[in-house]
Amino acid sequence: MFEQAVFPVQNEQGYKEMTSRIEAALAPNRADLFLGSVAGKKLRVRQFEEVLTKGLLGKDSAELYKSLPTSDQALVREHYLARIEKVPVELRQRFLKVYAYY
Numbered sequence: 001m002f003e004q005a006v007f008p009v010q011n012e013q014g015y016k017e018m019t020s021r022i023e024a025a026l027a028p029n030r031a032d033l034f035l036g037s038v039a040g041k042k043l044r045v046r047q048f049e050e051v052l053t054k055g056l057l058g059k060d061s062a063e064l065y066k067s068l069p070t071s072d073q074a075l076v077r078e079h080y081l082a083r084i085e086k087v088p089v090e091l092r093q094r095f096l097k098v099y100a101y102y
Contacts, residue, residue: 010069018065018076021057026083035087035095045084045098048077 009015025034034056038045041054052062065073092099 007071007075009072009075011067011072014064014068015072015076018057018061018068019079021061022076022080022083025057026087028088031087031091032094035091035098038098039095043098044100045095046081048080 024030035045037056038051041050041056043050043054045051051057052065055061058064065076068076
């Protein structure tokens, strides 16, 4: 049976800041605004680095992300990708283009 390896967070403060920004952007009362911004920039929601570069998670999020060690970057990216899959189905259907794989 597959068991995912657990990596310890090296930069706890940076990791918590990034995950709190992700949680704030995808909070139930703000997820539609975030997805609308993603759509407005003609991005796909799974394009994490592009979402960061465009400042959709905060102006300095890209710099903060780049300052993290590679293993913390991977954990943040995984957190983001897992979190976007927890967006309610109604919103995912409304923003189908940003969730599409094509």
